[in-house]
Amino acid sequence: MNLITICIGKTDEKPLEELILKYEKRLPQHWNYQRIEIPDIKNRKNLSEQQQKDKEAELILSKIQPTDYVILLDELGKQMNSTKFAEEIQNLMNQSVKQVVFLIGGPYGFSEEIYKRANRKLSLSEMTFTHQMIRLFLTEQIYRAFTILHGKPYHHE
Numbered sequence: 544m545n546l547i548t549i550c551i552g553k554t555d556e557k558p559l560e561e562l563i564l565k566y567e568k569r570l571p572q573h574w575n576y577q578r579i580e581i582p583d584i585k586n587r588k589n590l591s592e593q594q595q596k597d598k599e600a601e602l603i604l605s606k607i608q609p610t611d612y613v614i615l616l617d618e619l620g621k622q623m624n625s626t627k628f629a630e631e632i633q634n635l636m637n638q639s640v641k642q643v644v645f646l647i648g649g650p651y652g653f654s655e656e657i658y659k660r661a662n663r664k665l666s667l668s669e670m671t672f673t674h675q676m677i678r679l680f681l682t683e684q685i686y687r688a689f690t691i692l693h694g695k696p697y698h699h700e
């Protein structure tokens with residue numbers, strides 16, 4: 544199964560990028576993990592929030608296949624513990640889902656079109672994080688899921 548995270552804009556802080564990479568590199572090859580950073584919209588200062596979200600939606604949708612299972616990150620989504628999250632990933636693998644896509648919104652979140660395409664909404668907390676920091680928290684949880692599924696000590700250390 545392929546796991547992909549799609550987010551908006553480059554990861555702008557070097558220490559944050561390094562931490563994200565640290566967890567990405569620990570993921571097993573057969574998870575085929577990939578992070579896609581959609582370039583920031585040009586001249587976005589001249590656009591309304593909605594116009595920005597609509598343009599971002601176009602770019603996000605162009606990266607998603609019809610058969611992808613899409614998990615949208617949203618503070619109002621469903622919360623779960625790390626073990627349940629790991630089980631959900633295992634279930635998707637068992638169902639022979641080819642590709643799971645995690646979507647992280649831009650600074651203003653997502654347009655309605657993206658919410659409609661999502662198969663489910665996942666919250667990592669009731670609190671709102673920046674569209675940059677949430678990349679790290681999600682990547683660490685994906686790595687944690689891998690360690691849980693493979694009986695590695697990390698989750699209980």
Ligand SMILES: C[S@@+](CC[C@H](N)C(=O)[O-])C[C@H]1O[C@@H](n2cnc3c(N)ncnc32)[C@H](O)[C@@H]1O
Nearest residue numbers: 616617618647648652666667668670671672674
């Ligand atoms: C700054 S937030 C956007 C907040 C925006 N007001 C909204 O309505 O979505 C940027 C993105 O980070 C992600 N995000 C932030 N906090 C989150 C949380 N607690 N759980 C899951 N995703 C979160 C979401 O994908 C969100 O679209």
